[in-house]
Amino acid sequence: MTNGEAKRAVTLTIDGTEITVPQGTRVIEAAERVGVVVPRYCYHPGIPTRPAQCRMCLVEVEGRPKLEPSCTLQAQDEMVVHTASDTAEKARQSVIEFLLVNHPLDCPICDAAGQCMLQDYAYVTNQLESRLNEPKQVMGRDRVADDILYFADRCIICTRCVRFMRDVAEDDALIVAQRGHKAYIDTFPGRELDNPFQGNIVDVCPVGALVHEDFVFKARSWDMDATTSICPGCTTGCNVTIDTKENQIVRLKPRYNPDVNSYWMCDHGRKHLVMTNRGVRAEVPMVSVDGALQPTDWERALDHVADLVDDASGANGAAIVSANASNEDLLLLLPLLGRLDVSSIVFRVPTGETAALPTVPKLQLRADRVANAYGLELLGAERVEELPALAEGAPLVVLDDLLEGADESFGATASPFIYLGTRLPAAARNADAVLPIATFAEMDGTFTNFEGRVQRFHQALTPPGLARPGWMVLSRLLARLGEGDPLSDIGAAFDRVAGTSEPYAGLTWDSIGLKGALVSGAGATAASMGSGS
Amino acid sequence: MSFPHRHDLETTTLLSRHQGDETARSLEGWRGLGGYEALRKAIGMSPDEITEVVKASGLRGRGGAGFPTGLKWSFMPKDDGKPHYLCCNADESEPGAFKDREIIRWTPHLLIEGCLIGARAIGSAHAYIYVRGEFFEDTRYLTAAVTEAYEGGYIGDDIMGTGWSCDLTVHTGAGAYIAGEETGLMNSLMGNRAEPWAKPPFPAQAGAFGMPTTVNNVETLSTVPGIVTEGADWYTQWGTEKSPGTKLWCCSGHLVRPGNYEFELGIPLEDIIFEACGGTPSGKPVKAVIPGGSSTAFLTGDELDCSTTYEGMQEAGSSLGTASPIVMDEDTDIVAAMRRIAQFYAHESCGQCVQCREGTSWVVRILQRIEAGDGELKDIDTLYELCEQMTGRTICVLADSVVFPLRSSLDKFRGEYEARMSPSLVAVG
Numbered sequence: 001m002t003n004g005e006a007k008r009a010v011t012l013t014i015d016g017t018e019i020t021v022p023q024g025t026r027v028i029e030a031a032e033r034v035g036v037v038v039p040r041y042c043y044h045p046g047i048p049t050r051p052a053q054c055r056m057c058l059v060e061v062e063g064r065p066k067l068e069p070s071c072t073l074q075a076q077d078e079m080v081v082h083t084a085s086d087t088a089e090k091a092r093q094s095v096i097e098f099l100l101v102n103h104p105l106d107c108p109i110c111d112a113a114g115q116c117m118l119q120d121y122a123y124v125t126n127q128l129e130s131r132l133n134e135p136k137q138v139m140g141r142d143r144v145a146d147d148i149l150y151f152a153d154r155c156i157i158c159t160r161c162v163r164f165m166r167d168v169a170e171d172d173a174l175i176v177a178q179r180g181h182k183a184y185i186d187t188f189p190g191r192e193l194d195n196p197f198q199g200n201i202v203d204v205c206p207v208g209a210l211v212h213e214d215f216v217f218k219a220r221s222w223d224m225d226a227t228t229s230i231c232p233g234c235t236t237g238c239n240v241t242i243d244t245k246e247n248q249i250v251r252l253k254p255r256y257n258p259d260v261n262s263y264w265m266c267d268h269g270r271k272h273l274v275m276t277n278r279g280v281r282a283e284v285p286m287v288s289v290d291g292a293l294q295p296t297d298w299e300r301a302l303d304h305v306a307d308l309v310d311d312a313s314g315a316n317g318a319a320i321v322s323a324n325a326s327n328e329d330l331l332l333l334l335p336l337l338g339r340l341d342v343s344s345i346v347f348r349v350p351t352g353e354t355a356a357l358p359t360v361p362k363l364q365l366r367a368d369r370v371a372n373a374y375g376l377e378l379l380g381a382e383r384v385e386e387l388p389a390l391a392e393g394a395p396l397v398v399l400d401d402l403l404e405g406a407d408e409s410f411g412a413t414a415s416p417f418i419y420l421g422t423r424l425p426a427a428a429r430n431a432d433a434v435l436p437i438a439t440f441a442e443m444d445g446t447f448t449n450f451e452g453r454v455q456r457f458h459q460a461l462t463p464p465g466l467a468r469p470g471w472m473v474l475s476r477l478l479a480r481l482g483e484g485d486p487l488s489d490i491g492a493a494f495d496r497v498a499g500t501s502e503p504y505a506g507l508t509w510d511s512i513g514l515k516g517a518l519v520s521g522a523g524a525t526a527a528s529m530g531s532g533s
Numbered sequence: 534m535s536f537p538h539r540h541d542l543e544t545t546t547l548l549s550r551h552q553g554d555e556t557a558r559s560l561e562g563w564r565g566l567g568g569y570e571a572l573r574k575a576i577g578m579s580p581d582e583i584t585e586v587v588k589a590s591g592l593r594g595r596g597g598a599g600f601p602t603g604l605k606w607s608f609m610p611k612d613d614g615k616p617h618y619l620c621c622n623a624d625e626s627e628p629g630a631f632k633d634r635e636i637i638r639w640t641p642h643l644l645i646e647g648c649l650i651g652a653r654a655i656g657s658a659h660a661y662i663y664v665r666g667e668f669f670e671d672t673r674y675l676t677a678a679v680t681e682a683y684e685g686g687y688i689g690d691d692i693m694g695t696g697w698s699c700d701l702t703v704h705t706g707a708g709a710y711i712a713g714e715e716t717g718l719m720n721s722l723m724g725n726r727a728e729p730w731a732k733p734p735f736p737a738q739a740g741a742f743g744m745p746t747t748v749n750n751v752e753t754l755s756t757v758p759g760i761v762t763e764g765a766d767w768y769t770q771w772g773t774e775k776s777p778g779t780k781l782w783c784c785s786g787h788l789v790r791p792g793n794y795e796f797e798l799g800i801p802l803e804d805i806i807f808e809a810c811g812g813t814p815s816g817k818p819v820k821a822v823i824p825g826g827s828s829t830a831f832l833t834g835d836e837l838d839c840s841t842t843y844e845g846m847q848e849a850g851s852s853l854g855t856a857s858p859i860v861m862d863e864d865t866d867i868v869a870a871m872r873r874i875a876q877f878y879a880h881e882s883c884g885q886c887v888q889c890r891e892g893t894s895w896v897v898r899i900l901q902r903i904e905a906g907d908g909e910l911k912d913i914d915t916l917y918e919l920c921e922q923m924t925g926r927t928i929c930v931l932a933d934s935v936v937f938p939l940r941s942s943l944d945k946f947r948g949e950y951e952a953r954m955s956p957s958l959v960a961v962g
Contacts, residue, residue: 052731053885055926066925072731094922098891131915134898157884176726176884179709181894183884 012079026050027070027081028057038083039092039121041206042158043071046256046263048359049163054156056095056121060085067091093125100130102137102181104153112208114221118156119207139184144174145193147213147267148202152184155209161185161201168264170358171195185209196355196365199267203253212251214274219245227460228255228514230447232324232371232440233269236364237449239515240265242441242460248277249441249460257515260453264357266365273441282424282436283465293434298466298476305433306480308416309339317342317395317414318388321381323349323370325399326445327454328493329437329470330379331500333399333420335483336474340395345381346388348401349373366450371440375448378503378519390414399470400437403427420470435477436467443469444490446497446512452522454504456512547759547779548752549795552639558674560681563642569687571758575650576695578761583654587757589765591777596622596713596750597826597854599776599843602757608737609655609745617657618746620722621648621754623664623675624706624713627826628877629857632781633751635793637664637671640755641678645688645701647754650761652699655747659700663718666708676703710881714929715748716740717883728883729929752781772798776842776853786822786860787813799845803837806860813862821861821946825854827874828934830941831867850941867946868953871939872900878935889932892923896935908954916943 007022014027017034028038029045041054052069059070062080067088070081082088099118107113139152159176162185166172173193177186187193202210224243231238231252238261241253252273254265285301286293296304319342321330330345337345347370355365373383387406390396396414400421403410410427411417419431422439440447442463448454463469475487487493491509498504503519511517556562563569575583588603609617621644625633636644644662652660662679664672679701682688690698704722711717712727719741721727740746756778760768769777776798782805785791789811796805802824806812813819819834824841830851832839839849846853861870879893896919899912920940923932943950 051728051885051928053928055886055888058926069731072733091922091926094926095887098887098895098922101891101895132895133909133912134895134902137894156887157890179711179726179884180879180882181884181890183890 010075010077010079012075012077012081014081015083021075023075025075027059027068027073027075027079030075031070031081031083036083038070039117039124040071041117041156042160044160044164044204044263047160047163047167047204049167051159051163054095054158056092058088058091058095059083060088089125092121093127096121096125097127097131099156100127101132102153103156104136104138106154109217110151110154110208111211111216111218112154112205112221116208117206137181142184142186143213144185144187144201144210145198148193148198149211149213149216150185151209151211154207155185156207157183157185158206159185160204160206161210164201164204165193165195165198168200168357168359169195169197174201196266196268197264197357199270200254200264203263214271215251219243219250224250225460227458229441229457229460230371230449230455231265231269231273232447233266233272233369234364234366235368235370235373235450236261236362236366237371237447237453237455237516238265238269238363239455240269242273244460247461249274259362259515260449260455261363262360264360264363266355266357266363268352268355268365268369276439276441279423281464281467282421282434283467284436285466286434288432293429293431298468298473301433301435302473302477302480305416305418305435305477308418308432309336309477309481312340312395312416314391314394314415315341316391317344317397318390319345319397319399320387320401320403321345321347321376321398322400322402323347323368323373323376323383324440325372325376325470326440326443326457327372327375327379327448327497327504328445328490329399329474330376330381331497332471332474332478332487332493333397334379334500335478336481337397339481339483340397342395342397344388345376346384347373347376347381348385348387349383362451368450372447374450374452375446375454378448378452379497379501398428398431420473422467435473436463436465437470437473438463438467442467443472445469445471446494448519449516452503452519453516454507454512454519455516456509456514546795548636548640548643548755548781549793551643552635552793554639557640557642558678560642560678560685560687563640568642569646569693571762572646572649572687573693573695575653575758575761576692576697580654580656583650583761586765587654587760590760590768591765591772591774592753592756592760592768593776593843594750595752595756595780595855597627597828599853602749602753605737605747605749606651606654608735609747610737611656613745616659616742616744617655618741618744619648619652619655619657619660620715620718620741620746620748621651621660621662621751622713622715622718622748623662623668623751624710624718625665625668625751625855626710626713626881627828627855627857628874629783629785629823629826629859630855631783631785632793632855632857634665634668634671635781636751636755637668637675641675642682643755643758644675644751645678645682647757648701649688649692649699650757651747651749651754652701653697655745657747658698659702661722661741662701662703663712663722664703664705665713666706668705672703672705679703709883710877711883711929711931714931717929718748719746726883728885729931731928773840773842773844775844780841780853780856782841783855783857784810784860785857787815787819787862787865788860789814796841799840799842801837802832802839802841802846802849802858805841806837806858810860813860815862815864817863819860820863820865821867821870821942823851823859823874823938824849824856825852826857827859827877828930828937829854830937831945833945851937866904867942867949868900868904871942872897872904874938875900875935878931882931886927886932888923889927892919892932893935895919896939903950903953906953906955908950910951910954912954913943913947913950
């Protein structure tokens with residue numbers, strides 16, 4: 001709403017509270033500022049068009065004969081609004097009654113149950129009995145996209161999905177077909193919905209009409225835990241909520257951040273993390289005994305690694321880190337590398353096709369399909385295309401790089417070869433010690449996105465077996481090497497980042513908050529990485 | 534019937550004078566009847582002068598709402614540098630109404646002239662005539678007339694050598710009732726679904742293509758040339774102070790002589806029904822009349838001595854609407870008639886507002902059940918409550934259009950509904 005010029009302020013009263021807002025503010029948004037959420041269906045703050053068609057947000061305005069839709073009604077001086085007067089509540093109750101006329105009430109098998117705005121308001125308006133004495137209209141189920149199902153009976157024709165595609169994604173693939181009580185959502189004849197951002201139509205659906213096929217019948221909302229996190233799918237760093245059930249990631253939902261992804265995220269990010277549920281994890285510390293890795297416990301493993309570090313003598317060592325490593329993991333790796341005299345820290349970045357959401361310029365699926373490329377560079381790591389050539393007898397430390405492209409003998413002559421990882425690729429079997437660490441979803445930490453915004457993610461899952469966060473493991477190893485105290489608090493770990501790396505100076509875990517913070521000097525460096533292509 | 538019946542009432546045929554006369558269809562014939570002189574005169578006037586004379590004539594919109602035409606024109610911004618548009622609403626779809634199509638069919642040049650004068654009054658250089666999709670034959674006459682008028686220099690650049698230019702486009706709809714609602718019409722004209730939009734923005738602020746727009750009915754615009762030629766006083770000699778002039782009447786239903794008529798506003802409704810149209814063919818008493826098209830409230834056979842003006846019909850508890858009385862004799866099944874009316878609106882609801890989308894079809898289902906003899910007394914209460922819930926809460930008035938006839942039929946013919954109830958249920962109810 002900032003267009004450069006200062007807007008005049010207007011003062012109005014909403015439910016007895018006076019509030020001053022910039023001219024042009026809609027009453028529904030002004031009401032939120034005084035803590036009043038006017039019930040709504042068709043209105044969505046991220047979709048610019050406001051058809052005022054669901055009639056749910058009607059409010060009473062003193063001096064006006066009819067109820068007014070608060071989503072389009074502009075706040076005016078001396079306006080007195082009652083969002084919950086008898087007339088407004090009665091109208092709202094009747095909207096719910098009408099919506100339920102043909103609604104199947106199949107909440108027990110509906111994926112939206114528990115997170116459904118129709119269910120919520122039906123309870124709020126306390127309509128326990130239906131006056132409907134006729135058979136309900138049955139419309140059935142359809143597929144609007146490869147991976148999205150449409151349950152027409154549940155649909156309340158709020159048209160959020162149609163308008164997201166048309167007005168936000170600027171791809172008018174969806175339409176309202178038919179009219180009146182026969183209306184339903186469909187694709188244009190001969191056209192398919194195939195857009196890299198189409199998953200958002202499921203998020204904007206206020207009921208259970210649009211559902212991802214890979215989520216359907218998978219989890220009840222009350223069985224899931226939600227964790228605020230960051231999507232690691234590319235360097236954009238979309239703010240997300242990770243929904244988990246029984247220690248598995250079930251789905252990702254975008255989390256509002258006006259400075260990054262607004263209300264949206266791309267389908268690549270939405271889907272790829274769910275895949276991380278699969279595969280075999282490194283779960284126990286292992287040390288090499290007579291050329292074969294043997295499981296052990298953390299105490300013995302860390303003692304062993306400390307000994308290896310003390311005994312190391314080779315020069316020109318190498319460190320290969322995953323570009324999805326958190327800032328804290330890499331920061332705590334640095335003193336270890338110092339002890340090993342390793343100065344070359346490299347990371348590789350898998351890339352892919354880009355995709356942009358036209359109306360939200362910052363939100364792009366960027367070519368660099370990793371979470372923390374910029375953060376690693378700030379801490380002194382270098383981006384490379386190929387795995388480095390290893391000097392014989394030199395130290396090698398790998399932080400969760402899966403060593404794709406390495407042959408089976410990779411690192412066999414390194415001394416020592418320390419592997420910290422979430423999985424155990426073939427080449428890691430040459431390591432002198434394997435320390436199992438947590439994925440980003442299993443710990444707290446920070447990533448720094450393409451433009452230098454450092455953002456927090458939080459632990460959504462319990463790490464498997466004995467795996468522990470990398471920074472925690474490293475701090476204990478460093479303590480054994482006489483480098484500081486062990487850390488068990490992510491705030492303290494981030495403080496080390498802030499205390500070591502100039503761009504982070506002055507930031508704290510708390511001050512980053514849930515919306516992230518730009519590191520100093522961000523932008524100049526980011527410009528070269530901005531497009532990610 | 535294709536042209537107005539002659540009748541023995543005092544008749545003032547301003548609009549319908551040439552209906553039935555094929556010579557009026559061609560440009561040459563129309564010129565011979567004095568056509569396009571009003572346009573010439575209007576081009577010699579300033580836009581404000583035109584608006585003033587129409588204002589002074591008291592002409593009210595003939596599309597149903599009766600809003601003063603001159604006042605509507607005066608809402609258009611002046612010197613705003615934007616293109617303005619005039620849209621002529623020829624999407625005549627109200628059940629019972631068939632007046633606009635007769636104007637288009639017999640006197641297309643009268644409409645063209647009216648559109649151009651209206652366009653001049655609101656500072657528009659492009660007028661659209663939005664014609665209902667089913668009007669195939671009428672559209673043919675209209676497009677032929679527009680082509681002729683373009684070729685004759687009456688539309689387009691430098692009209693009649695006056696230096697004033699205005700284009701006119703005929704656009705046909707796809708047959709949706711809701712495209713007759715002015716914002717629905719503009720949406721349809723722009724290539725969108727014919728869905729009404731929530732005002733504001735009002736058409737005069739941002740209408741067709743986002744520009745200031747005025748939407749006028751065919752009959753309204755066709756009345757304008759006469760007013761421009763003869764003056765406001767000439768027009769106000771007919772009708773009443775609040776409802777001046779004449780009006781086309783589309784009379785249908787149980788009548789000996791159904792069809793189009795033109796009367797001075799204010800004559801009693803019963804004169805139209807019994808004298809002009811000859812009463813019911815069966816000779817039986819009139820049970821009910823829906824006077825202004827199917828979206829207006831029922832009048833009973835005892836309520837027909839009302840004055841046919843905007844204010845008179847309102848006093849009688851209904852409205853003039855499009856002046857399209859549907860007459861029902863004693864044998865008419867009111868429940869079935871109401872069910873059929875409700876079906877029409879349920880079918881034509883655009884589906885945006887829930888009250889209309891779900892309400893209209895729910896009403897139909899209840900009425901069908903009552904009609905089939907499975908009703909319960911409490912259904913009447915439910916219908917009343919649905920009327921309440923569907924009134925005044927939607928973007929446009931389509932939902933209200935069901936409520937007017939429904940509520941009045943419940944009020945006035947409750948006995949008919951009750952008589953249809955399932956006997957067992959009535960006994961316990």
